[in-house]
Amino acid sequence: MIKILVIGSGFGGIYSVKSLLKKFKNKEDIDITLISKQNYFLFTPLLHEVATGTIATKNVIEPIREIIKSSNFHFIEAEVNKIDFNKKLVFYDNKRIDYDYLIIAIGAKANYYGIKEAEKYTTNLKTINDAINIKNRIINALEKASKTQHKDWLNFIVVGGGPTGVELIAEMYDFVSQALERNYKKLEMNKVNFYLIQKDNSLIPLFNEKTRNNTIKKLKEKNIKVLTSTQVTKVAKDYVETNNKDKIYAKTIIWTSGVTPNKIEAIPKEVLHPSSHFKVNEFLEIEKTKDAFAIGDCALFFNKGTIKPIPALAQVAVSQAKHVVKNIKLKIENKKLQSYKFIPEGYLLSIGYGYATGNVGNFTISGFFAWWLWRTIYLFKLIGLTNKLKVAFDWTINLITRRRDTTKI
Ligand SMILES: Cc1cc2nc3c(=O)[nH]c(=O)nc-3n(C[C@H](O)[C@H](O)[C@H](O)COP(=O)(O)OP(=O)(O)OC[C@H]3O[C@@H](n4cnc5c(N)ncnc54)[C@H](O)[C@@H]3O)c2cc1C
Structure with a gap:
């Protein structure tokens, strides 16, 4: 049995599990475990609309046990507080779990810069x-x-x-x-x-x-x-x-x-940059460890030949998740690993109701069409059909009535 352990249920963690299940479909000798502090996935790109009453709170979160249902998948709700990379052990709640391959996707938190x-x-x-x-x-x-x-x-x-x-x-x-x-x-x-x-x-x-x-x-x-x-x-x-x-x-x-990486309490110092990001190589493997990878906001990655790290974005975490899964499969097959390179899909941002701007390929777009595109893209990226339908319903109601939720709870 090959044990693959994923830490974190954000974009990096969830897409790692989804890709693992796809890549190792019908392989009964692969066992996948996800450990996360929270038992749901949060779709952050629409969070500002929850904060301003357009989308209902529960429509941007989806329980993990609803998203992923597979006999070789297990979920543990817990905070990881220690990792022993030499013995390949992860610790939580006075318990421990061993792994053959590890993917760390613990994300980041607010940076208050000492204030x-x-x-x-x-x-x-x-x-x-x-x-x-x-x-x-x-x-x-x-x-x-x-x-x-x-x-x-x-x-x-x-x-x-x-x-x-x-x-x-x-x-x-x-x-x-x-x-x-x-x-x-x-x-x-x-x-x-x-x-x-x-x-x-x-x-x-x-x-x-x-x-x-x-x-x-x-x-x-x-x-x-x-x-x-x-x-x-x-x-x-x-x-x-x-x-x-x-x-x-x-x-x-x-x-x-700004954000700063989340930390795991007990972790060898040599695997982290002074900024607390994991040090990763071109294959997204954590330096000075074996069979352990870090992705998303908690890892610092530079595209080859560049001096600025790639941004902390959901699209990065998702593409790194897919890449790491590919590399784990190559490792299992004793093949050469592939280097990762971030290729942006484009950047769009909404600026209030009815207007968005950004670049898609070499084009800069703006206005109502860009906003419609922005909404359509995120609607499709939401995980789960129920949430897609509920958000589409919230938007339609708001479009017709121009009414937002103004209850203080
Ligand atoms: C309001 C907002 C809007 C955004 N909009 C966009 C956008 O439009 N487009 C875009 O590309 N990006 C966007 N982002 C950025 C995007 O959300 C992050 O880049 C992305 O979530 C990073 O994914 P991740 O998996 O690295 O971390 P996260 O998604 O933050 O997930 C981290 C997970 O790890 C868990 N965890 C942390 N510590 C532990 C521990 N010790 N043990 C167990 N579990 C742990 C957490 O509970 C969480 O489940 C936005 C972010 C915010 C906050």
Whole structure:
């Protein structure tokens, strides 16, 4: 029996298991186990729509035991706290499990860059709970604003101008403006302020210049104040301070400024970079180990001849998962492994209702068609037919009624 163990049930982990089941179909001597802290898969690309009331919470998560049903597949809900790469053992809950091949896909968490108060006073957008918290904070701010005169309840700050920050703030604008129009008629939209704070000199550095310009233009149309080359140096309960010594007051502060890899408590130091990413070679094998691979946000990978690491994206985790499974099969067959290279599928981002921009191949697209394409792509990428149908239903209802969920739970 060949035992293959996968850690993490995000994009990397789930697509590893799916590819393993496909590659080793009808092979009864292959045993696949997935260990993860959470018993569901979370579709992060639509999380900002959960945070702003367009998509119902449960429609972007899918239980693992529903997604994968196979007699040679086992799921363990647990947090891995130690790995012994020499003895090929993984430890969790005072138990251990051995493996022949290991795939680590433990992802990443919010990076607060040492600003402790940021963790305390801001909300991130990484988990399903974060999305629920953001929606609650926005609705709470509107409820408070409608009974007090304190203008800070109508100020909203997003720190971090990457794709997540841009998509989120644009949806927040649409959410608040629709909510005011329908439910909070005494509040005026011209009293609401949105700030997007980015430490680099441009937003979404991963995208091409044309997309970046389209993004700035669209955010400005929405009256979102974009502060580039501005670093948040201090966070308090109701304000942030920047490197320019400005204080910006807001009761709702969201933090989407970068990620740092999740850590497994007991792990040999030599397998990690100082950044806590796993060190991997061209085949995605973890350096100084045998038959262990790391993929997705927890691994640092450079395409050959490049000096910038490839981005932390779902499309990277998925393509690496498929590649690693191919390499495990080659290993089992005693064949030469294949080098991995990341080839982007294109980058698209939505900027509120009815508008998206990005590049597909050599073309930069923008506008309603791009937004329709963005929605169609993600609808097809959602795991599970039920969730596809439910999200399509949520979108259709929103399209007809322009109503979003404004319940604080
Ligand atoms: C709001 C948002 C929007 C995004 N939009 C896009 C997009 O549009 N397109 C795109 O390409 N990418 C997008 N991304 C990035 C994408 O989500 C990540 O790159 C991707 O999830 C990485 O996959 P992963 O498998 O490495 O990690 P994850 O998906 O984060 O999964 C990690 C898994 O490991 C588990 N885990 C962690 N530690 C342990 C442990 N010690 N023991 C057991 N289990 C553990 C976690 O519970 C989780 O199941 C977005 C991210 C966010 C937050």
